[in-house]
Amino acid sequence: MAIIPSSRAADAKPYVRAADDGKAAIDLWLDANEGPHSLLGRLGLDRLPTALLAEAARRYPDITTLEDTLAAQLNLDRSRLLATAGGDDALARICQAVIDPGAEAIATTPTFEMIPRYIRLAGGSLLQVPWMTGSFPTDQIIPTITDRTRAIFIVTPNNPTGEIATARDLIRLSQAAPNALLIADLAYTEFADEDLTPLALSLPNAIIVRTFSKAWALAGLRIGYAAGTADVISWLRAVGQPYAVTGLSAALAGWAALNLRDAMLAGVAQVRNERDELTRLLRTQGSQTLDSHANFVLTKPADPSRLFTTLLSRGIAIRKFENRPDLEGWLRITCPGDPFRFARLIRALKESA
Secondary structure, three states: OOOOOOHHHHHOOOOOOOOOOOOOOOOEEEOOOOOOHHHOOOOOHHHOOHHHHHHHHHOOOOOHHHHHHHHHHOOOOHHHEEEEOHHHHHHHHHHHHHOOOOOEEEEEEOOOOHHHHHHHHOOOEEEEEEOOOOOOOHHHHHHHOOOOEEEEEEEOOOOOOOOOOOHHHHHHHHHHOOOOEEEEEOOOHHHOOOOOHHHHHHOOOEEEEEEOOOOOOOHHHOOEEEEOOHHHHHHHHHHOOOOOOOHHHHHHHHHHHHHOHHHHHHHHHHHHHHHHHHHHHHHHOOOEEOOOOOOEEEEEOOOHHHHHHHHHHOOEEEEEOOOOHHHOOOEEEEOOOOHHHHHHHHHHHHHHO
């Protein structure tokens, strides 16, 4: 007798971090869009009461303080915000909350690879609209909306391209699909020129997803949050694990949100400068390179395999996309957010030219 997996499990593939081929020792990871290195050491753990951390580790988590802090910063009632185990947890809950088997969801391609997975795991059918560069394809999405559409995903700045949607895009889609949930994944919004959070929160059928993994450089804590209407947030609370966010992570993220905003903004400024310089260099070297509004650059060199392996031999991991036809030949390079590490990256790129 053999155990038979569900159709959803049988069709799914586990997420795998792509980088190390086992031939080189990696000590500069620029493949996962983790936050600025310049924030390391500024968490202020020496100022956190030891008793607070010990109690947070001993007890089941209470995330109300973190949610109160984040809600206050967004000028929201706490009933409109949920802290989650990273932005991934928020996206998965959203799919479980609004997508039934047979329902439809719309997302662009390429985009954050977990979104199609979560849609399919919820039993929904996915319609993908191409968006590699240029304006967000609102005009192409609107005709695809039907009475079965339950969710429309907008990742802005988009991962892996760095392209952005506008406030007008969100407004038009909200009006075109009043019975669908508009999900604005704003994981990289701190690096963009405009933060669409206030606009999205003003729409009656929108929800935002944000994270501490990128600009706040706290990916290891696995802290994200969703904010929207109180009804939708209550659905998300109901479909997730009761203690998804650890007490230690909640305490540290709350501390960061209250005490490290200036340091975070300085790290963002460093990354934005690096992003501009990296884009110029790659274009000078003949690589097709997109304009990015995130903490990374997507580029298509003449010989992507050579560039990837050359950097790998120097201990630098960047992202290549296996089994992604829409990203064939493209490489994504995270900006380290640290002058010394960035100089090392630039030097390696120049030596590889």
